[in-house]
Amino acid sequence: MDFSYSQEQKMLRESADKFATKGYGFERYKSTLELPGHCDSTLWSQMAELGWLGLSLPEEAGGLGGSALDVSQICESLGSGMVLEPYIAGAVLPGRLLSLCEADTDLLGELAEGKAQFAVAWAEPDSREDPAYCTTRAQADGDGYVLSGHKQCVLNAPNATTLIVSARTSGGDHDADGISLFAIDPQSAGLELKPYPVMGGGYAADIRIDQLRVGADAMIGQTGKGFAPLDVALDHATAATCAQALGAMNALLERTREYLRMRKQFDKPIGSFQVLQHRLVDMFIEVEQSRSMVMMSSVRVESTEPAVRRRAVSAAKAYLGQASKFVAQQAVQLHGGIGVTEELDVGHYFRQLSAFGSLYGSREYHLRRFAATPAE
């Protein structure tokens, strides 16, 4: 057993910290919110040059063959520096998914180099975060398919040059079997994007697909076998987003600790009041427990045993779903009036962590999934 990070991982973390804190921070966050799609293309290219976009992609596709734990090191830094560029939605999730589907290496190369932007459209208005629930249909038609359906809150879709859409080629609405994946140009006729900003930053879109015709070569991976890679890739994205949330939680803990030391009322630092001290300790404990869950899930997400992977990731997301809210709420409370304004970064971290709770499966979804997956 060994909980330490490798030398390479420490270096990765160092460079990500430099990127996220020195090169980013609150001012950069605010100016990025003014950009279309909340994504600075210069920074995206920089991420590509640093090798981050292709970090977990196979080497033959221009990636670095890195692990989920490597990815977690970058994500934690991005979270602490409130970086808005859609690293998880635009690189981690589509990268894993395309690799698992053994997609064309050219496609993966474009992702790694930052030349193409991807988004994965899987959630639907009634799916309640379950990727197996898929009412979007792909009807075989001649040498291609005709797709119709509705996808909800597709992160990074407004920036994407390629959408990866889950659509059912067979089976009933809830069946894991029968889901196929298609690479689709968002400009295609029959596809309508309704873009909107998401709380805490980042852009998403609802997508309506109506009689959209694609060729057979649009399919990624095997017919009807799209659920398994989607399930794994979403677990990678979930583990990564937990690491990112941990970075934000830790940043809030640090800011709150400083505030309690510095802010004076009744002629004393407010940190001298026991009721506030204990609240800070509770935040600290939740951050450390969450850190343990992030380490655990970042390692176990690579397990070849689906039950081990699912339990680990769902446990982590369920735990952080609650712990992140606790830490964010206490941070705002302990900052008092300034905590509820847009003028301090604390409120923005708060928004990001609130959004985290609903991304890639809520606490309730993951508790259900955890309970439904018995330990081996």
Add this chain to the structure above:
Amino acid sequence: MNLDFSPEDQAFRAEVRAWMRDNVPQQVGPAIGIPSHKETQFAWERKLGAKGWLAYTWPKEYGGPGWTATQQYIFDTERALAGAPPCGPFGLSMLGPVLMRYGNEAQKQRYLPPIARGEEFWCQGYSEPGAGSDLASLKTRAIREGDHYIVNGQKIWTTQAHWADFIFCLVRTSNDGPKQKGISFLLIDMATPGIEIRPITTIDGHHHLNEVFLTDVRVPAENLVGEEGQGWTIAKYLLTHERTSIAGVADSYYQMGRLHEAVADDPVLSQDPVVTRRLATLEVDLMALEYTNLRTLDRVAKGQPPGSESSGLKIKGTELQQAISEAQMELGGLGALPWLSPAEDVHPVFAGATQRYNFLRASSIYGGTNEIQKNVLAKLLLQL
């Protein structure tokens, strides 16, 4: 990073598991978590002692097995998962390390081997009616008279004093200077004239706790551990010890397993999504605690001091023990109500739940209340 035990440690685990399977006595099982039967507990501890596994955290030279920190963790885990109770901590985890660090050679030779064999049982004389969280304000006086100390005072919340052969006490040897400076660490034979024990029955319905009255108790001066006035330093040293098992993770896993069995046996509870969710919540919390505990173990195994993550282990660990027992009691419904009498047609987990729930209220109080733990941690975090 690697979250699995090494092949050697896995082999060790298999060995311990097999031994536990063959040796944990049946009557120990149902009493889990509430050590109320002296003979059962002592027989179990002596059996471990005979195997050389009782003082499992000790080095070989003092009668322990000389295991690594990881082996100790694995042993305690397998002990718990086999349904065996933890062994009395006072001699093994408290006095033992103190004597190894501060005791003289004669004290080590006299006291350590019988503890390791399970032949002599100790209790802890710390708290007093006026000295709980503010332990340093203790008043029990020890006055030097020739080769003896004459001890007068009162201790309270003394767990298993009525089972014990000896008590290690914090006593006041001086009233000069800061109150911490006048405290000394003294070993006292419970058979000494002038010691009177009065039982305190706790809300679980059992007698674990006592008041211990000391009236003109003559204690040989050679029973002083360390120097006069060093008692507070020794007491603080104890607090830094035993970070790797303080969370009670394995005992909680055992209780979760029992709760799962009881729920699975019940036609209504097993189909109730609200119950399923409650169990999943507890299990997820337990997993977070387990991996935090493992992070601490990893540091200790590498010879490093426990990290700051370990500060929350006692707080979270006791909260979780309490929450699991609360779930056992509430899900037991009316079946949990028969009090200190055999319940019919009720799963044993539910039948014993009320006592466990009541018993475990003490876990967030003893060993430094959770609020005191938070004060200590806040001081570290804020550095005001």
